[in-house]
Amino acid sequence: MFGVNVSTSAAPGADPVAAAQVAEVLGFDFVSSSDHPAGGSPTYEVWTMLSWIAASTSRIKVATRVLGVPYRPPAMVAKMAETLDRLSDGRLILGLGGGYSDDEFRAFGLGVPTPGEKITGLQEAIRITRGLWEAPKLTFAGRRYRTEDAEMEPKPAHRIPIWLGAFGPRALGVTGRLADGWIPSLGFAPPEQIPAMRSRIDAAARAAGRDPDEITCAYNVEVSIGGDPRPTVVAGSPDAVAEQLRGFVELGFTAFNFMPVGRDAAEQLHRLAHEVLPAVRA
Numbered sequence: 001m002f003g004v005n006v007s008t009s010a011a012p013g014a015d016p017v018a019a020a021q022v023a024e025v026l027g028f029d030f031v032s033s034s035d036h037p038a039g040g041s042p043t044y045e046v047w048t049m050l051s052w053i054a055a056s057t058s059r060i061k062v063a064t065r066v067l068g069v070p071y072r073p074p075a076m077v078a079k080m081a082e083t084l085d086r087l088s089d090g091r092l093i094l095g096l097g098g099g100y101s102d103d104e105f106r107a108f109g110l111g112v113p114t115p116g117e118k119i120t121g122l123q124e125a126i127r128i129t130r131g132l133w134e135a136p137k138l139t140f141a142g143r144r145y146r147t148e149d150a151e152m153e154p155k156p157a158h159r160i161p162i163w164l165g166a167f168g169p170r171a172l173g174v175t176g177r178l179a180d181g182w183i184p185s186l187g188f189a190p191p192e193q194i195p196a197m198r199s200r201i202d203a204a205a206r207a208a209g210r211d212p213d214e215i216t217c218a219y220n221v222e223v224s225i226g227g228d229p230r231p232t233v234v235a236g237s238p239d240a241v242a243e244q245l246r247g248f249v250e251l252g253f254t255a256f257n258f259m260p261v262g263r264d265a266a267e268q269l270h271r272l273a274h275e276v277l278p279a280v281r282a
Helices: 016-025 046-055 074-087 102-107 115-134 169-178 191-207 238-250 265-281
Strands: 002-005 030-033 061-064 092-097 138-141 146-150 162-164 216-225 233-236 255-260
Touching (some): 016 030, 030 092, 046 061, 074 092, 092 115, 115 138, 115 146, 115 169, 162 169, 169 191, 216 238, 233 238, 238 265
Parallel strands (some): 002 030, 030 061, 092 162, 216 233, 216 255
Antiparallel strands (some): 138 146
């Protein structure tokens, strides 16, 4: 699977719907957007924006990359996700994370969870979400979240994939036990660290009676075709970029989310689709 970032920028001239429509025409499998509601730059709220994108496209999937769990009650996210997935004819990928920016939590008066509380909350959020999607009623008493005789109808028409942006040992264990996908970023998980991280995910999956091969591994990478190579950016000629991506495939990645960098993101996207991805697919 190949996906592409759609910026949440709400600055003059920004058009996330047009960007997603171009990605769909070019054959990408999904678009994704990050979740950073606070800040001085004008931005859209990611869930609302992706809903608007889904209504304006017909095939391409939409993914949260990733929702910060502390921003929204997990039970409400479960309901929101079922609705968006149903209205988009099954095109949602629900990306979740423990929450990156403590400054954003503080700014919005949400409290600042400790790193351990973030992972506990992430694990509880998945259990609540899956429980509401599958059980007639759900009572769940966790350390961070709870439900009491919660009913949610309708249930999803299919299994909505949950991908985690996880990096630490405990979060990787949660990924192996509970998630459908793992979407680390190149800047936080460089290639030399991937085998050990994958090993932790795989071990947790096997301990939970799961097949590790059923967990989608998607690499979130910045890319610059024609640009100069940098440690956190896949760059160079189209052949050089394709070669680097093939190396990531050999590490076990079966999906990519691209974040084009440079002055002309649209040109980067077209070159990716026409000059790079055919070689990677081959």
